[in-house]
Structure formats: C-alpha cells, structure tokens
Amino acid sequence: MQGKFMMQVLPPCGHAVHEDMPDKVAEALANFMIRHKFAEARGDSERPENSTVPVNAFHNGNSFFT
Numbered sequence: 001m002q003g004k005f006m007m008q009v010l011p012p013c014g015h016a017v018h019e020d021m022p023d024k025v026a027e028a029l030a031n032f033m034i035r036h037k038f039a040e041a042r043g044d045s046e047r048p049e050n051s052t053v054p055v056n057a058f059h060n061g062n063s064f065f066t
Contacts, residue, residue: 004032004036006028006032006035008028010024010025010028
C-alpha cells in the first residue's frame with residue numbers, strides 16, 4: 001500500500017466497529033488525523049479517561065478539520 005494509511009484491530013468488534021466501540025474508533029481516527037497533520041490537537045479540551053487525544057482535538061467550530 002502507498003500513501004497515508006493505518007490498520008488498527010479492535011478485537012471484540014464485529015462489522016460495525018463504529019457502533020460496537022465508538023470511542024475507540026473516534027480515538028483511532030483522531031490519532032490518524034493528528035499524526036498525518038490533517039488536524040491539530042487543541043490543548044483546551046478535556047480528555048476522556050484512558051484517551052490519548054483531546055475530546056475536540058480536531059473541531060474548530062464550523063468544520064471538523066483545521
């Protein structure tokens with residue numbers, strides 16, 4: 001594969017990972033966007049327990065991308 005991609009396995013999930021584990025999917029997407037500079041983490045957001053990304057890491061008001 002070429003380009004910016006990431007594979008992350010979420011073991012107890014079925015085919016609808018966004019419904020089975022929405023917090024883990026959101027965290028994986030936010031980490032990908034920040035890692036590849038599609039977005040920047042904001043320091044003024046609170047993080048949920050055991051999360052590596054702020055809750056509103058890539059929300060700038062009108063758009064979810066900075």
